[in-house]
Amino acid sequence: MVQHVTSSDRLLVKTRNINDEPAPKQVNQKQQNTCEKRLPSVILVGSMKSGTSALIEFMNHHPQIAACRNPDEPAYFTRHYDNHSFDWYRKLMPCSFPNQLTMEKTPGYFYGNTTALRIKQMNENTKILMIFKDPVEVAISIYAMWKAHNDRKVRNKQFEDTVTVLDDKGNRIIDPDSPIIWYCRYVHHVKAWVDIFGKDNVYAVDGSAFEDDPWDELKPLEKHLKIKDFYRKEYFVFSKKKGKFCFLRKPLKAQCLPPYKGRPHPDVSKDLIALLKNYFKPYNKEFAQLMNRTFVWQ
Numbered sequence: 001m002v003q004h005v006t007s008s009d010r011l012l013v014k015t016r017n018i019n020d021e022p023a024p025k026q027v028n029q030k031q032q033n034t035c036e037k038r039l040p041s042v043i044l045v046g047s048m049k050s051g052t053s054a055l056i057e058f059m060n061h062h063p064q065i066a067a068c069r070n071p072d073e074p075a076y077f078t079r080h081y082d083n084h085s086f087d088w089y090r091k092l093m094p095c096s097f098p099n100q101l102t103m104e105k106t107p108g109y110f111y112g113n114t115t116a117l118r119i120k121q122m123n124e125n126t127k128i129l130m131i132f133k134d135p136v137e138v139a140i141s142i143y144a145m146w147k148a149h150n151d152r153k154v155r156n157k158q159f160e161d162t163v164t165v166l167d168d169k170g171n172r173i174i175d176p177d178s179p180i181i182w183y184c185r186y187v188h189h190v191k192a193w194v195d196i197f198g199k200d201n202v203y204a205v206d207g208s209a210f211e212d213d214p215w216d217e218l219k220p221l222e223k224h225l226k227i228k229d230f231y232r233k234e235y236f237v238f239s240k241k242k243g244k245f246c247f248l249r250k251p252l253k254a255q256c257l258p259p260y261k262g263r264p265h266p267d268v269s270k271d272l273i274a275l276l277k278n279y280f281k282p283y284n285k286e287f288a289q290l291m292n293r294t295f296v297w298q
Helices: 007-012 052-059 076-080 086-090 107-111 113-122 135-148 159-163 179-184 186-197 207-212 214-225 270-291
Strands: 042-046 065-067 101-105 127-132 164-166 172-174 202-206 236-239 244-247
Touching (some): 042 052, 042 107, 052 101, 052 127, 052 207, 052 214, 052 244, 076 113, 107 186, 113 186, 127 207, 127 214, 135 159, 135 179, 159 164, 159 179, 159 270, 172 270, 186 270
Parallel strands (some): 042 127, 065 101
Antiparallel strands (some): 164 172
């Protein structure tokens, strides 16, 4: 699980100022208008199982977005920061022009203050994007993913056993220490990002609304990022096979996410769904107030 860092501990977090690294070579005006690898100015940090892959895939079609797709998730600030420089990270990014925003996504970034502090050390003006679905749906999706990967946290366990415990009277209650439940208490994680970057630099996409109508969520995101009006409703076609929207811009054929996206979920009882919804309700309310928006799944 990701390390938690309190405000009083921030000076102890291992960070690196980009100014401490060798300065880039000076370039002339002609070179400034060429395609170059640049550090990301937009980072999609999470949350897990809420549509990060679809969001960055659709955003990558925008002519002013150059999104990192190889690797799909660079994970620089969580896995490679201690051993590699910002320049190493920059070389992972796609080639972009000055009028484009370089972007990457790593959902694992969302769950730790340390990551937010490291990104701010790189560029305090980085635009932080997040996407969120109903935490009950996400909890089930995390379980399905871990099951598919034979993760030890869910090995030989049903979903109910991973998110609940018995109280003193033998009643099933939500286990607050469950790793799955911890991931889905959004407000506890997002507070650090808002504190470190400020509300103006942290933007939340409604993952459920995005899944139902991608265009409707992408239009305000264009305005937030101050990029040109590009998306049209007709660019998105619904795939009956996938049960999700794909991107279509003629004469191209529809581009959908790979088969491992949208794996089957286990059957969950109505009683457990109700128990989970009731547990998350106060956390969701606090989260919506913090982000200053409503979500269709609330």
